[in-house]
Structure formats: structure tokens, C-alpha cells
Amino acid sequence: xxxxxxxxxxxxxxxxxxxxxxxxxxxxxxxxxxxxxxxxxxxxxxxxxxxxxxxxxxxxxxxxxxxxxxxxxxxxxxxxxxxxxxxxxxxxxxxxxxxxxxxxxxxxxxxxxxxxxxxxxxxxxxxxxxxxxxxxxxxxxxxxxxxxxxxxxxxxxxxxxxxxxxxxxxxxxxxxxxxxxxxxxxxxxxxxxxxxxxxxxxxxxxxxxxxxxxxxxxxxxxxxxxxxxxxxxxxxxxxxxxxxxxxxxxxxxxxxxxxxxxxxxxxxxxxxxxxxxxxxxxxxxxxxxxxxxxxxxxxxxxxxxxxxxxxxxxxxxxxxxxxxxxxxxxxxxxxxxxxxxxxxxxxxxxxxxxxxxxxxxxxxxxxxxxxxxxxxxxxxxxxxxxxxxxxxxxxxxxxxxxxxxxxxxxxxxxxxxxxxxxxxxxxxxxxxxxxxxxxxxxxxxxxxxxxxxxxxxxxxxxxxxxxxxxxxxxxxxxxxxx
Amino acid sequence: xxxxxxxxxxxxxxxxxxxxxxxxxxxxxxxxxxxxxxxxxxxxxxxxxxxxxxxxxxxxxxxxxxxxxxxxxxxxxxxxxxxxxxxxxxxxxxxxxxxxxxxxxxxxxxxxxxxxxxxxxxxxxxxxxxxxxxxxxxxxxxxxxxxxxxxxxxxxxxxxxxxxxxxxxxxxxxxxxxxxxxxxxxxxxxxxxxxxx
Numbered sequence: 310x311x312x313x314x315x316x317x318x319x320x321x322x323x324x325x326x327x328x329x330x331x332x333x334x335x336x337x338x339x340x341x342x343x344x345x346x347x348x349x350x351x352x353x354x355x356x357x358x359x360x361x362x363x364x365x366x367x368x369x370x371x372x373x374x375x376x377x378x379x380x381x382x383x384x385x386x387x388x389x390x391x392x393x394x395x396x397x398x399x400x401x402x403x404x405x406x407x408x409x410x411x412x413x414x415x416x417x418x419x420x421x422x423x424x425x426x427x428x429x430x431x432x433x434x435x436x437x438x439x440x441x442x443x444x445x446x447x448x449x450x451x452x453x454x455x456x457x458x459x460x461x462x463x464x465x466x467x468x469x470x471x472x473x474x475x476x477x478x479x480x481x482x483x484x485x486x487x488x489x490x491x492x493x494x495x496x497x498x499x500x501x502x503x504x505x506x507x508x509x510x511x512x513x514x515x516x517x518x519x520x521x522x523x524x525x526x527x528x529x530x531x532x533x534x535x536x537x538x539x540x541x542x543x544x545x546x547x548x549x550x551x552x553x554x555x556x557x558x559x560x561x562x563x564x565x566x567x568x569x570x571x572x573x574x575x576x577x578x579x580x581x582x583x584x585x586x587x588x589x590x591x592x593x594x595x596x597x598x599x600x601x602x603x604x605x606x607x608x609x610x611x612x613x614x615x616x617x618x619x620x621x622x623x624x625x626x627x628x629x630x631x632x633x634x635x636x637x638x639x640x641x642x643x644x645x646x647x648x649x650x651x652x653x654x655x656x657x658x659x660x661x662x663x664x665x666x667x668x669x670x671x672x673x674x675x676x677x678x679x680x681x682x683x684x685x686x687x688x689x690x691x692x693x694x695x696x697x698x699x700x701x702x703x704x705x706x707x708x709x710x711x712x713x714x715x716x717x718x719x720x721x722x723x724x725x726x727x728x729x730x731x732x733x734x735x736x737x738x739x740x741x742x743x744x745x746x747x748x749x750x751x752x753x754x755x756x757x758x759x760x761x762x763x764x765x766x767x768x769x770x771x772x773x774x775x776x777x778x779x780x781x782x783x784x785x786x787x788x789x790x791x
Numbered sequence: 792x793x794x795x796x797x798x799x800x801x802x803x804x805x806x807x808x809x810x811x812x813x814x815x816x817x818x819x820x821x822x823x824x825x826x827x828x829x830x831x832x833x834x835x836x837x838x839x840x841x842x843x844x845x846x847x848x849x850x851x852x853x854x855x856x857x858x859x860x861x862x863x864x865x866x867x868x869x870x871x872x873x874x875x876x877x878x879x880x881x882x883x884x885x886x887x888x889x890x891x892x893x894x895x896x897x898x899x900x901x902x903x904x905x906x907x908x909x910x911x912x913x914x915x916x917x918x919x920x921x922x923x924x925x926x927x928x929x930x931x932x933x934x935x936x937x938x939x940x941x942x943x944x945x946x947x948x949x950x951x952x953x954x955x956x957x958x959x960x961x962x963x964x965x966x967x968x969x970x971x972x973x974x975x976x977x978x979x980x981x982x983x984x985x986x987x988x
Contacts, residue, residue, distance in 0.1 A: 318940070330948060375940060376937060376938045376941075378938075378942060379941060416959045419955065423951075423955075430945060436942075438939075439942055442949060445949050446952060449956055453959050453960055457959070459960070468960075
């Protein structure tokens, strides 16, 4: 037994996770030193880059270790790369934002790294217990990060709300895992698949109930509609770089797990397909309709992130490999233009007294033509206009829906995209055509944020011109999908 | 055999009774004590199932340590019984609690009816036969450090980050930080952090 255990421990499988953990511990251990107080962001950046390289190295390897608790495949590697990039972009945004507010402390970067570690754990396993632990390791730092600006009441509110909702969701998830375990005698999705027919014929009800509860647990995390109520307040109250991370990282992690569980594990459960259908339609529609009436840009982007989660849920309803690869494409694309939009907001918020209301954008085009052009680009991408990657993301998703007979789902999706054009283009309209009340306050220059803007803009346009490469990548990531 | 059944029913009833009283009683201290009763009865159930180690751990860790901590917190907060712990509930929430209760009841009936269909044989077929040493300290330790090594270590990371998070939220600002912040706020006229809680 012990020899077997030693043989099963292969640290290469969890190399990126270990890197992040060690980096976070180094930051925490040396946080008393003055040089670390200033250099924590650089250390964190280096750790993330190393983890990114190690994750990319895992591409093409197919292995399982730690008694089947860790599963390395292309799918996991793909998502790990997504998490690393999202985390890197958020880190770059955070440096300027927090140092300007006197809050640039090493702990923040340690929390960011550990949260990313949790996401990696989620993507890198086919065992429900490990997925749950990964989810918690991801979420606990996020609660703290949401409430990180302790002097701001809004930030406190965001932290508390997110914490309560997260704890509530964990309850559903655990209950669901318990039901699945009760029905199948295993928490390993691969064994569940092997014995699927047997389990369904004997314990259909338990399995469906467990699946539904697990779905509810993760629906909270990806902000699908009946479980979205926390999103606007948390997104608005949390510090903007953290919001940028919220809307990309945890969402991608949630979907990584959802696809693994429901497209692979519970493949043929008919009840759930109908549930996904309803969930997708509700999420798209409610998100878009509520976004129409917002006056705060962060709140608007919060509702828009709900709507985008709805588009990705279409892939879950369709449930084929083609749909999942389209969803991965969409998540990468969304990371690019959504982080970009939040980067512009972060830049604008370095001005005194900014609350990111729509009216503050008035006059942006005259004062900062480049910044407003980039903002317009991201808004066009969010609403899905052709030269940007946003168009191809939606196109692949809806095409996979049509190809598999989900025509109504595609039609509702396209109608929702048209609806969303209104509020995205309102940002463009205000920044180009409205004149500011009073004098325009100049936007301070910040190298780190410019880098983020550059990367995301290139990503949004470049992937829009050459979408084939990314699509091929996301398709190969599903080879031997476990 | 009959003694077993009697013990099971007694401890099961006590466990459910304790849990029910815990959520219905208005005095927080009494609520914690009822939770303690429920846990103790659950420990008996665990031991009856052969999970000796889990039963003992439940008593040592939950009853012995965590609930005492709960009591400390409740007493520190100085909540007294009979105090109104919240606003009177609105009709909507009053209705929804009955709805959820009814749903759970229906679910329970379905589960019981469903489980009557499957025979015991299939269950042991899935889980494998119960071994002699099931639930012993050695067995649990063996599992924790072989099959569940990875989740076990991850739990360590989770506890670490929870502690770090609590410290980050709760720690007092150092004077240097406070001065730095004040200076920054004055320099830039930043208003978004003026709302001191």
C-alpha cells in the first residue's frame, strides 16, 4: 500500500499549483521586510509566469496520479493557462489601483495566487471531493479580496454578501456530492461513467437529485440566473481590479468543472439537459434586460457578465464536444475584452472621486482619444461585432447549437445579442458625443494598466482576425477529455 | 439485535430532537447546547455503524472544542434569551419557509420510496464489502495518507488561506499605513474612501 502510494505521487502533475503555493508562502513569510512590501507584486508576477510556463508544458501529457485524484489532460492545461493569464492581468491592474490608495500590501498578492491555485485544482481533477476543495481554496481568498478596502462601506458589503452567498452555495454543492456518492459509491467521475448505466437503472432519482444540487452549487459561482442576485452589489463594491478577476477567473473555473461533470460525467441524463436549456435562456435574457437600466458602468458590466454566462450555458445544454470547444473559445475571448473593459475603468478610477458612473465618461474621446477608442473596441467586442473576437465566440457557440437541433436556443441567443448592443453602445455614445459637466479631469498615466490594455486589445483584434488557431487549440484540448 | 435497534432509535430521535430545538429555540446559549446534544447522539450513531474513529473525533473535536468556542462567542456577544433577534418576517418569507419545508418533505418521501426499490445486494456491490477493520484509527490513517493524500493536503492549504484571510480582514492598520493613507487622501483629494465605517 505504501509503495503504491509513493509510486502514485508525481509532483510533475501538480507543478504549477506547487509553484503558486510556494510563491504565495514566500510572499507571506517575507511580508515583514520592506523590500517585499514594495516587491510583492513582482514576486507574484514571476510566480504566475512560471506557473503559466509549467501549465503550458503539461499540454499534451495525459496522466493520472495521487490515486486518481489528479488528472492531467489538455483540457486541464488549457484552463490553467486561462487562469494564469487572467490572474496576471488582474495583478497588473491591482498594482496601480492599490498603491494609489495606500493599500498595496503583500497579502493581496498572496491571496490572488492562492485563489488561482484553487482554480487550477478544480480544473485538474475528475474527482468531486477535490473539485469541492479547489472551489473553496478559490473562494475564500476571493471573499477577502472583495472586502479588501476595509474603509469603504461598499467593499465591506461586497465581501459579506459574497461570503454568505458562497457559503450557501457550498451547502448545495456538498449535498449534491453526497447524493451522487450515495447513488454511485464513488466520487470519481471516471468510475461514475464506467458504471453509468447500472447506476442510472438503480438510482436514477438520487443521481438526478445529486446532479441538480451540484449544478445549483456551481450556478451560484458562474452567476446563472435564479442564483445571480449577489452579482451586481459584489461587482460594484469590490475594488475594480478584483472585479475584473471575478468576472473572468472564477467563472472560467466554474465552467471548467461544469463541463467536466455534466458533459462527461452525467452525459446522458435527460432531465438535466432540459434544466440547462431553461437556465441558459433565463440567464441570457434576465442579464441583458437588467443591464439596460444601469447608470453605473461596473453594475452594467456585472449584468453583462451574467448575460455572457448565459451564452456559455448554451454549450452546456448542447453538450457535444464541438459545443464545449466553442465555449472554451468564448471564455478566452471573454477574458480578453472583459478584462480590457475593466482596465479602462481602473484607469478612469485613478482620477479623484470616480464612481464609474456613465456620466463620467462624457468628454473622454476629446481628452484621451486612444483610451476611448480602446474602450469602444471592447464594447463592440462585448456586443459581438464582426471584426472582433466577440463575434466569432458567439458565432461558434450558436452554430454548435443550430447544428445539434437547438435552433430556438440559438434564436433566443441572437436576439439577446441584439438587445445587448443598446447598452454597450451607450458607453461609446456617452464617451464620444456627450460633453462633460464642468471641467474634464485628466486621466493619470500608468504603465502597468497600459500593458494590460495593449495585451487585451491585441487579443481582441488579433483573435478576431485569426480565430482558427484558437479554435483548433480549444478543439485539441478536448482530446481524451476526462 | 433488539438492543442495537433500540439504541439506534433512541439516539436518532435525540439527534433529530436536538437539531430541531437548536433552530427553534430563541435563546442562543440554549441553541448551542441543543446542538451539542445532537452531536453527541450522532456520535453514538457513527459508533454503531462501526466508524469508531469518526465517532470519537466528533466528540473530541466538535463537542469538546468547537462548540465550547461557539459558547464563548455567544457569551462574549452577550446575547440574552428572549431578545428579538431580527425584524418580524415579511409575509413573503413566511410563505416561502412553508414552501421549502413542503418541498423537502416531498423529496424525503420520494427518497424513501426510491430506496425501497433497490435491494441491499446492489449497494454492497457498488461499495465493496465492509472490511473487518472498517473505521479503525489505522484504517482511517491509511486512507488519509494514501488515497486521500491530495485532498488531505489541499485541506491544509484551505486552512492556511482561511487564517491569512481572517488576519487580513481583522488586523489593525499600522500607524505608518494610516499616516500614508491620510497623506495620499489629502494629496489626491480622494473621496471614495472617505466613508469610514
